[in-house]
Amino acid sequence: MLQTQTPAHFAGRESSTQTDATEQASLARMLAPSGERLPNAELDPWVAELDAAAIGALYQDMAIIRRLDAEGTALQRQGQIALWPPLLGQEAAQIGSARALRSDDFVFSSYREMGVVWARGVRPSQLNRVWRGVTASGWDPYEAHMAPLQVIIGAQTLHATGYALGIQNDGADAAAVAYFGDGATSQGDVNEAMVFAASFQTPVVFFCQNNHWAISEPVGLQANRPIADRAPGFGIPSMRVDGNDVLAVLAATRIALDRARTGGGPSFIEAVTYRMGPHTTADDPRKYRDPAELELWAGRDPLARVEAFLRNQGAFTAQFEQQVAEATDAAAAEVRAETIAIPDPDPMELFDHVYAEPHTGLARERSDYLRYLSQFEDPAAPGQPQQAGQTGGAR
Numbered sequence: 001m002l003q004t005q006t007p008a009h010f011a012g013r014e015s016s017t018q019t020d021a022t023e024q025a026s027l028a029r030m031l032a033p034s035g036e037r038l039p040n041a042e043l044d045p046w047v048a049e050l051d052a053a054a055i056g057a058l059y060q061d062m063a064i065i066r067r068l069d070a071e072g073t074a075l076q077r078q079g080q081i082a083l084w085p086p087l088l089g090q091e092a093a094q095i096g097s098a099r100a101l102r103s104d105d106f107v108f109s110s111y112r113e114m115g116v117v118w119a120r121g122v123r124p125s126q127l128n129r130v131w132r133g134v135t136a137s138g139w140d141p142y143e144a145h146m147a148p149l150q151v152i153i154g155a156q157t158l159h160a161t162g163y164a165l166g167i168q169n170d171g172a173d174a175a176a177v178a179y180f181g182d183g184a185t186s187q188g189d190v191n192e193a194m195v196f197a198a199s200f201q202t203p204v205v206f207f208c209q210n211n212h213w214a215i216s217e218p219v220g221l222q223a224n225r226p227i228a229d230r231a232p233g234f235g236i237p238s239m240r241v242d243g244n245d246v247l248a249v250l251a252a253t254r255i256a257l258d259r260a261r262t263g264g265g266p267s268f269i270e271a272v273t274y275r276m277g278p279h280t281t282a283d284d285p286r287k288y289r290d291p292a293e294l295e296l297w298a299g300r301d302p303l304a305r306v307e308a309f310l311r312n313q314g315a316f317t318a319q320f321e322q323q324v325a326e327a328t329d330a331a332a333a334e335v336r337a338e339t340i341a342i343p344d345p346d347p348m349e350l351f352d353h354v355y356a357e358p359h360t361g362l363a364r365e366r367s368d369y370l371r372y373l374s375q376f377e378d379p380a381a382p383g384q385p386q387q388a389g390q391t392g393g394a395r
């Protein structure tokens with residue numbers, strides 16, 4: 001029977017955006033910003049085997065991706081890549097989740113997940129081939145078990161859900177993981193993916209990094225309740241974790257993956273973190289962001305709390321520091337040398353990957369473009385017209 005709602009049902013619209021204190025108090029956490037290890041009955045068993053060396057390895061991963069991130073911005077500023085979307089502040093969310101994965105799980109990410117790319121064993125310069133504009137995918141997705149980066153906001157959640165249905169049909173016990181942002185949760189695609197995943201109980205993990213901003217729009221504009229609260233409305237269990245706590249993120253992701261592998265269906269994780277940098281190198285957040293917010297989150301740095309924890313354990317030794325410094329320096333030097341050496345592709349390759357089968361329209365565009373390029377002395381570098389006096393120059 002159709003239920004009629006009394007006005008009282010509409011009276012209780014809860015006050016808008018949560019305060020920072022309410023939000024912080026709602027998060028599952030294992031490491032306080034001070035480095036203190038907080039007992040957590042639900043999460044503890046999932047990371048019980050991690051000793052200081054294993055936690056040190058997570059720290060080293062985070063230090064390396066922070067350094068690669070800085071290199072990304074520098075390479076963009078030097079004209080070596082066209083664009084860079086910084087991950088500064090999101091190191092724990094990316095490493096904690098990605099290090100929970102098995103190699104046969106499949107990742108569908110957005111553009112910001114360089115840390116996940118790193119954890120999948122892809123060379124950082126392969127990623128930079130994408131940002132240099134020479135390829136649509138810097139790696140073989142089937143080798144890395146990671147799809148090309150998705151720039152269409154939220155679309156990858158549908159791909160992950162479909163892939164997860166395939167895993168289910170194969171009777172395998174792998175999982176698909178979709179990485180997306182707070183802003184993406186307003187997209188139809190993400191909501192459709194959740195409906196589908198819940199209906200078919202697909203083995204997919206929805207991993208939302210709530211970094212508090214969707215370009216210049218604060219998360220409170222689109223979500224006046226926690227984003228994690230939306231998933232149960234679709235029939236998907238969710239957890240809200242401190243996204244700057246690498247242990248809590250690792251434990252939460254392991255729980256969700258275990259559920260996926262054992263027939264428990266989809267899960268949703270909201271990792272609450274903060275985008276410390278600009279949206280991309282084409283953005284200037286000083287135009288829309290209160291510097292006090294940045295300062296607040298600087299006190300919750302994901303690396304600093306692991307360092308403090310390891311120091312308390314006597315494990316952040318001079319030798320360990322030296323090892324991390326060498327690993328980050330090496331990663332930075334490699335990505336820089338390899339990115340600068342990326343060869344320009346043949347411009348005609350542009351036409352090779354658009355359609356599965358050739359057709360007359362494409363052939364015409366191809367020959368028009370070939371004719372256009374032939375006006376230049378170096379067809380691989382259009383924009384450099386031939387100088388007067390050179391043979392065969394078109395002027």
Ligand SMILES: Cc1ncc(C[n+]2csc(CCOP(=O)(O)OP(=O)(O)O)c2C)c(N)n1
Nearest residue numbers: 112151152153181182183184211213214215
């Ligand atoms: C379908 C679609 N709409 C709009 C855009 C433009 N756009 C690029 S990034 C972005 C914000 C995304 O924010 P969020 O999901 O929070 O991810 P974040 O960038 O913070 O990692 C938007 C709207 C897009 N790429 N695709």
Ligand SMILES: [Mg+2]
Nearest residue numbers: 181182213214
């Ligand atoms: Mg965001």
